Amino acid sequence: MAQVTQEQETAITVNRGLFLLRYATGAANGSSPFAVVRPASASAPFIEVISPPGVVAGFLSAPGDFAIVRAEQSGSLIVKIVAQNPGDPLEASLRMEPLAGGEKTSAAEASIAPAIQAPPTILAHVSRRGDIEVAMGAWIAGPDAPAPIEGLEVRGALPDGVSVELQPLLATNPPRWLDWAGPGSFVGTRRRALPLAGLRMRLSGASAGNFEIVASGLFLGSPVVNRRGREVEIVGAAGLDPLVGLQLRLVAASFGDPAANERTLADPPSESKLKVFRAMASA
Structure with missing residues (x-):
């Protein structure tokens, strides 16, 4: 785990x-x-x-x-x-x-000595699967089992002084960003056949500067998008494609690389060669 x-x-x-x-x-x-x-x-x-x-x-x-x-x-x-x-x-x-x-x-x-701390989890509402909960660092849907993700919530214990805030992009026409939501809040929708088209994440709290978010997002018909920083954004190339896989984890901040600590939402994407082409229907 x-x-x-x-x-x-x-x-x-x-x-x-x-x-x-x-x-x-x-x-x-x-x-x-x-x-x-x-x-x-x-x-x-x-x-x-x-x-x-x-x-x-x-x-x-x-x-x-x-x-x-x-x-x-x-x-x-x-x-x-x-x-x-x-x-x-x-x-x-x-x-x-x-x-x-x-x-x-x-x-x-x-x-x-080592401190024992229960790892946080991510609750996601996935089309045709309902609510699923995975450990932070595991894929939600993703390359092996892609499916539209409709909503998210970060649960469990994070390091003291650190919170994760989320802002979802709904795949409406046109796509629409919802408001930022704090820890323990569900963002997105359930059972409305309305997948996420993107997601913004940021760290807050007194110890936020010691950590970074590492996020990988898979959008239908696109390569995996990778982001790292204290504030990150993942959106598909077309801006409309549903998010069909997500992986999130926290890592120690890159103190030795000043540029790593200055990454913003506007950074160019880092992508893998993996793409998913599969007909899907939201439920």
């Missing part, structure tokens, strides 16, 4: 001084998570996190990465660990090593 990308936070106590904060060890199996380190709100005036040139302050991508912590007085650092991909282990250890004027503390090392 597909799993949503996970994250976990912990606090490290820092005494006055200059320290080397080092990403010591990662996951024993699978991809190691990345870490984002920042001063706690109350400590921000007197604690600074300094990373090497060209690296986002406090971003540690893998074991061996490091940052310098300068503390004018004792305070706290917040360490956020984020899995690279859904289902990856969520475990890492960070070590604080005094460089000058620093004092070791009992909280000098922070180890974070």
Whole structure:
């Protein structure tokens, strides 16, 4: 079963001084998570996190990465660990090593064990099949069993501080965008033989910047359309063709690729060579 990308936070106590904060060890199996380190709100005036040139302050991508912590007085650092991909282990250890004027503390090392979180699911109303529910990351209808998708709802537990909002394009004549809908809301229609002709998705919430949506959409008579970003749009080439397959998942944001974080609805499509040509009737 597909799993949503996970994250976990912990606090490290820092005494006055200059320290080397080092990403010591990662996951024993699978991809190691990345870490984002920042001063706690109350400590921000007197604690600074300094990373090497060209690296986002406090971003540690893998074991061996490091940052310098300068503390004018004792305070706290917040360490956020984020899995690279859904289902990856969520475990890492960070070590604080005094460089000058620093004092070791009992909280000098922070180890974070895997967090268990139920994966979210997607409920879809599919023509001739009714309501079906799949794990995030699985195809709804899709290449092996294409069928018009008429409505959607994201269910289950997402990472703290992250919500998925949806805006459907109905295949009316002409096609019509409905309003954006928040978490837990069903978008589209049921039993009206009115498939979706497109879909917009965006992330919201305090932790939305740590994640991206990866979406693949299959439209009747067209190749698979692939999109990635914090706000994405999938629409068929003709703008009228029904959506007959959809795959959605969350992944860690591409901090190492600035362009990846700036992708918008206007980006050109990324397409596979797979096409579906099949006579279908909505029900």
